[in-house]
Amino acid sequence: MTEEKKPGWKELPEGDVLESGTAVKFNTGGWRSSRPLWTQSNCIQCLICWIVCPDSSVTTKDGKMTGFDYDHCKGCGICDKECPTKPGKRAITMEAEKK
Amino acid sequence: MVTLKELSKRKDPLTGGHRACSGCGFPQIVRMVCMASKDPVVVVCATGCLEVTTTIFPYSAWTTPFLHVAFENAAAALSGVESAYEALKKKGKIKGPINFVAFGGDGGTYDIGIQSLSGAMERGHNLLYVCYDNEGYMNTGVQRSGATPRGANTTTEPAGKVKAGKMRPRKDLTGIMAAHGIPYAAQASVGYYMDLIRKAEKAFTIPGPKFMNVLQPCRLGWVYDQSRTIELGKIAVDTCFWPLYEVENGKWKLSQKPREKKPLIEFLKPQDRFRHLFKPGNEPLLADLQAEVDRNWEALLERAGEKGGAV
């Protein structure tokens, strides 16, 4: 969130009501110390990485995995751990986050 | 049963950008359960990790309607929502169908929330209650709950010089819920996600009160490498520490038998909350914990009409 002035009580919606899905504006990608890399040619499109991701950060389109949402991926490595591809033909590998 | 491919085309109930720990296990449970519903879902959530990390004003990670009231009353609040829906539907003010789901941690479900859960189940509301069971009050700093297993280290029943962590066994909440005579009660694990999805899908086709107890490894409270959350969720099942089963209209049915029943230490060893159990001198306690798992497993097998136990 930018350093804009926060709304006063007169502007806020009444009753602790919030629009849905606004968390997407909050960048948790900055939490990472390593990031998942996708090797598309090795990917068997099983979608296991997509379902086991805690941060909804595996992107899909029309039933196919398309990559990672690095704005929100926290680098937990669950996708890598659960990806069923064999060593040498890995679809997902973890790499240290560059500073 | 719906495939992951089909599921991926449905609306994800959670966006990224929530503040759950990296490597957490409950967002996946929420995603699986909500997406397993073909119809729109309205969610009520108890106070706890899930609620706190996904709704920090002005950020909400929820894309479904979401209500949080307090810690111990998710089931009661959802009872009210569901009743309002019934009332307004009768008057033609609202069109269904809508599925109603409550999420609560083991804190808000086994202990402080058990009364309102029991009441809601007994009254027969048309709703599904899902407990994300991470075996402790994690949001407030890993305190013991009625779901904490024997031998675990927590901050309110820690392992120390004279005590080896929690000494009482955990509550069998799934059994308690089954005893309410509800049409569907099930035990699942985030580790076996296709089984979880199948159970949620089934639950949504059954009218009346349903309960799902889902084991959720917690990297912070159980202390293990964050990438192993799903893996540990599998090992818990494969060691028969957390069996997968359903009770449908009073009939107990095992969901899967491990091909090879693994020794309990394969579940305990990777977690630092059990580290003290491996100190020399604690062997009898470890043996006792294994015996407890074995006893419960045999009892479940008998209940489910499966003779002979694991291979």
Place this chain on the structure above:
Amino acid sequence: MPIAAKTGNEAMAEAMRQINPDVVAAYPITPATEVVMIFAQFVADGLVDTEYIPVESEHSAMSACVGASAAGARVMTGTSSQGLALMYEILPIASALRLPIIMSEVNRALSGPINIHCDHSDTMGGRDFGWIQIFSENAQEAYDNLLQAVRIAEDPRVKLPAMVTTDGFIISHCMEKIEMLEDSEVKAFVGERKPAANLLDTEHPITIGALDLQDYYFEHRRQVAEAMGGSAPIILEVADEFAKKTGRKYGLFDEYKLADAEIAMVALGSTCGTAKVVIDELRAKGIKAGMLKIRVFRPFPAEKIAEALAKIPAVAVLDRSDSLNAQGGPVFTEIRSALYDKAKKPKIINYIYGLGGRDIMLTDIRSIFSDLQSVDKQKLVNYLGVRE
């Protein structure tokens, strides 16, 4: 106007039947039980369209009410004492979420010791939770107040929950003659609820009840304070409309022979009925006695009460609960505060009375007025009717 013989509880149940709320979630507790019990029979006989949730505790009752109200339903409930106390955790949540839940609160002493009889400690204990609090003197007022509460609470300029109180056993179980409206008149008066935000709108999903950190909580609370303060004119608007229909006038408080009074008392609830008898007696003897009867305790009409009392030389404030703060009851404290800035203000003393259903008799009220005639000799805080 149908005329009926009804106890306070029956009158409130009847009002509920005519209001025909979408959802009622309630748990029994003496002396409030009958309100929802009678209503349950209406449900069973198909006289209302209400979804009735027989919850397993008052905490769940209020929780279910919050859920139902967030889902856009018109919601009512009823309780007393320990039941209200068990709801205390959820009451401020209901007002924070701006949900117009309407409650029949039958005033009963808070434990301990456990006592099922009338005093105001339960309602007073909930005075800082953002609920509108309206006190009824008798069954007629209970009926009238409940109908008006629906309009007040649901008004888009208010959106706050409201409790309408009666005195336990004294009014709740006492039969009186009341005038009611026709079913169709009530239906027209209360109209339909138009919720501001609806949880069940799956096309436009919202999150209700998010966590506030230090950067938002204060603003959200300020909104509730503003809504409470701003509700007074709407309470009067609704009362005016009600008066046009029924001829029965209501305000934030009632002045009984107060304008030229030299000695006056302030009280809430059924005691005011008893007091009127003594005041008439004293007036007949040429003594200028009067009374200010508070109807709306929240929002507290401080300025207007101060104006009404300022020129009266001696005032006794009656509290049917004790704040246990070594300086008097809640009504006394608020009235003193209201009068503080007035250039001319009365000598004002407090009587804590009637706790746990201890009756207040005509002799007690006579003694208060007698004390007021030598007010300078009196203690600031007095306990009336207790055995020393």
